Amino acid sequence: MYEISDNKQLAPGYNLLKINAPLVAARIEPGQFVVLRIDERGERIPMTVCDYDREEGIISMVVHAVGKTTKRLSILKPGEKILNVAGPLGVPSAIKKYGHVAGVCRQGTAAALYPIMRAMKEEGNRVTVVIGAKSRREIIFEEEMRAFCDRVIIKTDDGSAGSRGYAVHGLTELLKEDRADLVMAIGPTTMMKTASKIAIAHGAKVLVSLGAIMLDGTGMCGACRVTVGRKTRFACVQGPEFDGSLVDFDELKRRQRMYLKAEKISLQAFEREKETETQKTDR
Amino acid sequence: MKRKRVRQKKQHPGERIKNFDEVVIGYTEKDAVEEARRCLQCRDAGCRKGCPVEIDIPGFIKFIKEREFGLALETIKKNNYLPAVCGRVCPQEVQCEGRCILKKKQEPISIGGLERFVADYMLKRMPGQNPPIVPQVSRTGKKAAVIGSGPAGLTVAASLSELGHSVTVFEALHEPGGVLVYGIPEFRLPKKIIKKEVEYIKSLGVDIKVDVVIGKTLFIKDLFDMGFDAVFIATGAGLPKFLGIPGENLNQIYSGNEFLFRINFMKAYMFPEYDTPVNVGERVFVIGGGNVAVDCARCARRMGARVTVLYRRGRDEMPARSEEIRHAVEEGIEFRYLVSPVGFVDDGNGNVEAVKCIKMQLNDPDRTGRRRPVPVEGSEFVIEADTVIIAIGQSPNLLVSVATPDLEVSGDGVIKVDGDGRTSMKGVFAAGDITTGTATVIKAMGAGKIAARAMHEYIERKGNGRKEIAGRNRT
């Protein structure tokens, strides 16, 4: 059992969850994730570890509540426990001296980008981060990024913070005036696809972190298979980071939709359950 | 006088395809004794030589005849820690029963059925009457680490624990049992049986830690740093193979492992009560001919699908257990032999819509005596499918060897060992599927036993060496 040591809402739908998992905390590196399961009936889902305290044995993650499991995670209280946390999984980010590294993310994925960019800075790179969001309210990790980034660019869909537009627009604007050696894009699949095109057009290397559907996370099922450079790769053990210029993003998008129907059923059942529960406690 | 084999009771096919309960219900006490009576008690018994762990088969059958079921179990347990499992899943027809003298004249003794009966009988009779929990502190003061909790890992853990060492098992998944829990379906091997067997092994003092992925969470080097005197690797052959043909990554194309992992380990057959989904659809094709293929087909059938297994060789070449092929046929699963897929058709939305196949023929036996299938030119055809499951084999798990460069492996990731399970690294042993590729439960356990002996010797010798040095230092 793994105890929740903190749970804090950062923005609507986004929670920073801290979990006591000493073995993972001792070994995790930027770019790696865990597979967790809440209880006996729960699904195994992957979550990127965005920060860690090796001494305290604590790992942090930002949970975007999109379906049953992530919604349940978001309402866990400190002191409550979840059944399984396995990791660290995946290959750590290749932290090297590139020169200028430009990170691109949207809303909650800023958390996944954060430890990578921090390590890139520590390695001696100049780092710029573009954060995109729907509006001011959905921006998270801005302060954390500003603490070490050479530059942070904010883009919002409605212009309520930074300038109006998507993160990828911010990337284009940036690359026009300031060449990057590496673009590191983490976010929705469409965004990573576009960011990769932009990076290539500007002669930058590009890495993306793929959100393939996963099950075991140890290479034993092939649920997470993605096509990279015409070859099938398992995102959990050979990724999740890959060269964005080689990834078949359309296939990935399609595979991510494989369980839409079931996910809806699961969520509806959960919400009905929650409703009856609140009714009970209201009475 | 010829007496016919007494059959084990089974669920009727029409009934069992509607549930995931066990197909074979097993012997009653009376039936077991009756079947045991048929055994000729051969002196130089062939059956025993057919069993990879050489259980004293005439010996335990004699006890059944005498209704001494406790003694029967004791006899079996001398060579096999998991009789309830092996009685159910061993390919008996090519092992013990295949060598039974009665095979030629009538039908061989149902050795598996009897073994299972004894194990189940005693499991039922002794609820909570497990042997006393041995305290965690080991009697020898020595510690052994076991990586992987499949049959090989559990056997080694139990053996070393009985020899007085303190044993910790590290398992990557959330439950111990390996293929026995994530692969073999409930209707062939109920989870509660494995749970009981695992409980028994824990009662010997073995500590099992789940969620620990060796090569990621901890490395072999860490285990030695933590004070383990020897390490045993039994990580199995769990990596799914794919065909490498066009369209293989379309939605609704599963590896056999993923399909079983979802349905069986994550209980997707109880979705949405359990959270993990699986999409099955009405028309399912399973590609392959081994146990995994047949298990997938039978799971899909139970999810309501019409199922066809496509195998590129013939029935006689199928490596699956023959009893299970028979069960599958009874359940209405169709087998099409001498066909091989060459590609998959997209429905326009990224889902598989059809399988392109080609007919095969078997050429003359090659030097190994196996007839190789070759495509028949111009025989391509297309069949419509909602779901395709690819079950063409697994290769060794790589996480440990990738993270341990000193460990010698062959090209496909099989860990190299000598006859006693010693790897190229000092103090590191291995057995089971990780050293052979996919084999059988009992072979994994048999090799585990041998490795456990070698490990015990190593640990003892190492300990003595140390004492000597310590002694010399003192003088």
Ligand SMILES: Cc1cc2nc3c(=O)[nH]c(=O)nc-3n(C[C@H](O)[C@H](O)[C@H](O)COP(=O)(O)OP(=O)(O)OC[C@H]3O[C@@H](n4cnc5c(N)ncnc54)[C@H](O)[C@@H]3O)c2cc1C
């Ligand atoms: C390497 C990796 C790291 C991730 N890190 C984070 C993170 O830090 N924070 C975060 O909020 N989310 C992260 N995700 C995504 C997260 O795993 C999914 O959102 C989660 O599984 C959804 O589960 P659910 O039951 O809440 O929603 P569901 O209703 O099951 O699904 C909602 C969406 O999530 C996707 N999804 C469903 N199941 C899985 C699965 N087993 N694996 C991957 N995607 C799935 C589906 O495509 C769907 O679009 C990560 C995914 C991967 C692959």
Ligand SMILES: Cc1cc2nc3c(=O)[nH]c(=O)nc-3n(C[C@H](O)[C@H](O)[C@H](O)COP(=O)(O)OP(=O)(O)OC[C@H]3O[C@@H](n4cnc5c(N)ncnc54)[C@H](O)[C@@H]3O)c2cc1C
């Ligand atoms: C679907 C299916 C049906 C089968 N049916 C039969 C049958 O009817 N009869 C029969 O005799 N045989 C059958 N087999 C084969 C048999 O199950 C295997 O030969 C046997 O389980 C091998 O045992 P093992 O202990 O070597 O490995 P496994 O049972 O594969 O166990 C390996 C364990 O190691 C764990 N592991 C892997 N990597 C790591 C790591 N890095 N760190 C920690 N843990 C790790 C895995 O999660 C797993 O739990 C079947 C196999 C399958 C897949």
Ligand code: SF4
């Ligand atoms: S362990 Fe398997 S091979 Fe040996 S006697 Fe039992 S069923 Fe037969």
Ligand code: SF4
């Ligand atoms: S060979 Fe057959 S008849 Fe002879 S002892 Fe073994 S099980 Fe009995």
Ligand code: FES
């Ligand atoms: S999640 Fe199963 S192989 Fe990657």
